Amino acid sequence: MKQILFFVTILLSINSLAQDKTSSIYFQFSDKSVTLYPFYKTFSVGFAPALTFGAEKDFFVKNNYTFFYASDYTFYKHNMIGNGHSINLNIGYKNNILNNLYIDCMSGINLISFFTAREDLSLNENGEYEKTNPVHFNFGININLGIGYQINRCAIFSQYSYMLQGKYNNILPILPTSLLSIGLKYQLKTKTAAIN
Numbered sequence: 001m002k003q004i005l006f007f008v009t010i011l012l013s014i015n016s017l018a019q020d021k022t023s024s025i026y027f028q029f030s031d032k033s034v035t036l037y038p039f040y041k042t043f044s045v046g047f048a049p050a051l052t053f054g055a056e057k058d059f060f061v062k063n064n065y066t067f068f069y070a071s072d073y074t075f076y077k078h079n080m081i082g083n084g085h086s087i088n089l090n091i092g093y094k095n096n097i098l099n100n101l102y103i104d105c106m107s108g109i110n111l112i113s114f115f116t117a118r119e120d121l122s123l124n125e126n127g128e129y130e131k132t133n134p135v136h137f138n139f140g141i142n143i144n145l146g147i148g149y150q151i152n153r154c155a156i157f158s159q160y161s162y163m164l165q166g167k168y169n170n171i172l173p174i175l176p177t178s179l180l181s182i183g184l185k186y187q188l189k190t191k192t193a194a195i196n
Helices: 002-018 191-195
Strands: 024-031 049-062 065-076 083-098 101-115 121-123 129-131 135-151 154-166 174-187
Touching: 024 065, 024 154, 049 083, 049 174, 083 135, 101 154
Parallel strands: none
Antiparallel strands: 024 049, 024 174, 049 065, 065 083, 083 101, 101 135, 121 129, 135 154, 154 174
8 A cells, every 4th residue: 555655646746847837946965864852862873865856836926925835856875764765745835035035944745665774574484583575665744944045047045854754663653854955946937938
């Protein structure tokens, strides 16, 4: 069932990227080792890189604020919690606070597949330990806070993301993780705009 939901989420994300109304694409480079205290001492083990590619579309714009939705794909590597992939679907709010400077916040769901950093074993019917499937699927919820600066159709931004994912394992049913990132965003023209 989890595999079916994973592929449905991938299809929804691809559909979002393919729509004519997509307003921008973005790329983020993150450090996944940044985690709020008291989890920092447990899960932070130096630099843990993550790369994100995504697209967003405005669906309501008025004065200085915008509501949008975004879908993206993230690959991450972490010595403690393992290496993995996630598909993220978010709804967000952006406010232009001063000239080209803006702040935004997003919240959404994540579908995650990952390989744990340790070897997973289970006891078989013969009383022997054997390796289990190294790929795990789970879900997460996230909140992202960001600030950016728009220059024509390009923007540079920084974002802090905090996520709760589960079920991670039997001992730790909910795993808190976070990312601190910098990124670049490029605003696209829609086909409708191009025709006009």
